Amino acid sequence: MMKRRVxxxxxxxxxxxxxxxxxxxxxxxxAAAPTAAPTAAPTVGPPAVRAPQAVPPTAPAPxxxxxxxxxxxxxxxxxxxxxxxxxxAIAFDHSSVQALRAFAQANADLAKxxxxxxxxxxxxxxxxxxxxxxxFKKFVADNGLSVNGYSIRVTAPDSTRWTIVxxxxxxxxxxxxxxxxxxxxxxxxAPNATLNGVIDVTASFDAPRYSAIQAVPGVFLIDVSRxxxxxxxxxxxxxxxxxxxxTIDEAPLYWYMENLGLQNFR
Numbered sequence: 380m381m382k383r384r385v386x387x388x389x390x391x392x393x394x395x396x397x398x399x400x401x402x403x404x405x406x407x408x409x410a411a412a413p414t415a416a417p418t419a420a421p422t423v424g425p426p427a428v429r430a431p432q433a434v435p436p437t438a439p440a441p442x443x444x445x446x447x448x449x450x451x452x453x454x455x456x457x458x459x460x461x462x463x464x465x466x467x468a469i470a471f472d473h474s475s476v477q478a479l480r481a482f483a484q485a486n487a488d489l490a491k492x493x494x495x496x497x498x499x500x501x502x503x504x505x506x507x508x509x510x511x512x513x514x515f516k517k518f519v520a521d522n523g524l525s526v527n528g529y530s531i532r533v534t535a536p537d538s539t540r541w542t543i544v545x546x547x548x549x550x551x552x553x554x555x556x557x558x559x560x561x562x563x564x565x566x567x568x569a570p571n572a573t574l575n576g577v578i579d580v581t582a583s584f585d586a587p588r589y590s591a592i593q594a595v596p597g598v599f600l601i602d603v604s605r606x607x608x609x610x611x612x613x614x615x616x617x618x619x620x621x622x623x624x625x626t627i628d629e630a631p632l633y634w635y636m637e638n639l640g641l642q643n644f645r
Contacts, residue, residue, distance in 0.1 A: 442466065446615040452478075452485040455608035457615055465616050467608045468628045473635040476643045482632075483600045490589050490603050498586035501606045505632045507599040507644045509576030512553050514597075519552060522592050524582040526552060530631065532575040533565055541565055541572070542631070553577075578633040599644045600632060 442458040445465070453471040460466050472478040493500060509532050510518060519526055526547055533541040543561050548554045565572045584592070593601055605627045613622050636644050 446611070448611065450485070450604070450607075452482045453604055455604070455611070457608075457612040459616060459620075463620060464624045464626075465612060465620060466626050466628055467605070467612045469604055469608055470630070471604075471632075473630070473632075476639050479632070479635060479639065479644070486600060486602050486604060487593070489607060490586075490593075490601065493603060493606060494586045494589055496585075496587060499583050500586050500589065500601075500603050501581075501583045501609065503579055503581045503602040503605065503629070503632075504592065504598060505579040505600045505602065505636070506577070506597045507636070508597060508641060509578050510597060511576050512555075512558075515577040515580070516552055518595065518597075519580070519582070522584065522595070523588060524580065524584050527581045527583070529553075529580040530578050530633070531558070532578045532633070533562065533572050534575055535569040535572040537569075539569065539572075540634075540637070579631070599636070602629075602632070605629065 442460045445457045445459055447456045448454065453469060455470070456468045458466050458468070471482045473482075490500070504524075515529070518524075528544065528546040531543040531545065531553075533543060543558065545553060545558070562572075562574050589601060589603075592598060609622070609625055609627065612625055616625070
């Protein structure tokens, strides 16, 4: 049985510099799902020096729920988090194999309504087993994906799971030196930890490619719910808000697949 605890991993300073196109890390040994956001790096250096203030700084305004919609197997909630930012939270039933398969089918049905020439889909593609880095690179190239980010799984014999979250840097899809640094840092704490591979990728692609991508044996789900949710958010939010400032928050599907047994999703 997995130990129900969530811990932060502090790696050497060189491995904790989080910049665009680099890799971040979170670790958990719990059967409960981790948060969708990666663990942030600790602050490095002396505290900032601030001038005295006569008036306390104004607290940021709380997020305001703009719209909520139930799509049956999944829901989404759009909140305005600032004058120029918003968040769409997507939730789905993950209590059973049947529930996850129903969510997958709902996305397949949804994709049919979006599959028109000239349409770009924003999706999170979840695999039914980890792909090696080379397999992942080939998958991306073969399917014409424009990659925004991906998750890499590392595991230890005691069932501890680490998620390394990364994104391309220039022409390098997976910054190899940074990935190596993270794996070394993990193995300093857990010598038997193993790099399993890439478990999901967030990317955009031309809608007519959907069927070919879904037919790849290693693909369990192409989650296009975020395409629909973001479109509906744009229509509900002020027209002055830049759609690029809308973020998507969705729990990691692969985590629940592992909990329920990956063999059930092949």
